[in-house]
Amino acid sequence: MRMSIFAVLLCVVAGHSRAVEGLYGVSTIGAANTEFSSADLTSMSYKLGIGYQIERQWYFEAGFQKLANDSLATELPSSMAQLQDGSMPLDATALYAAFLGKAAGPAGELFYRVGLLKTDTKGQQVLQGEQSCALGKGTSIALSAEETYTFCEFDEGGIAGVIGIGFDFFIGPRTMLRTEIEYIKGENNFTASAAYLGLRYNF
Secondary structure: OHHHHHHHHHHHHHHOHHHOOOEEEEEEEEEEEEEEOOEEEEEEEEEEEEEEEEEOOEEEEEEEEEEEEOOOOOOOOOOHHHHOOOOOOEEEEEEEEEEEEEEEOOOEEEEEEEEEEEEEEEEEEEEEOOOOOOOOEEEEEEOOOOOEEEEEEEEEEEEEEEEEEEEEEEOOOOEEEEEEEEEEEEHHHEEEEEEEEEEEEEO
């Protein structure tokens, strides 16, 4: 839902871009290692953003970010194999806002990023026996009198900070190739390290 709203906003802004100097859109894809609570996941990641040059050496950028892209179970585990899988799937998204300091050169622009994210992290975990979930709510599952498990589900929002560095290479009159790495740290021991490659279009 958030992604579709952001895509519509990007189209609207692009349609009126001739009247706005210093505006750009960026789309990148890469990989992120995300840690949250006791989960550790490496998966595909992407970002969609809109930026604006507020001063000669500063941009402001905001957008949507997908950090963890695991499939969550849609129903309770019903077999011993599912209960003993041991994995803790994560699905993590964020809305971000950041300031980018930049230094221009013949090949493009070197930039560093400092900003904040509003994160939304969903996950699931199976615990042996009847236990209290560290996050979210738990459902007791009993396959027999001796085999009892707790299925935990959570949907946690939070605030995180981000720092990063990257380079936008000139490849056309309005088009640039963006490369970037970043580190994110937030509430509930949320951390992510990510690397991206994509396109920036200067309206």
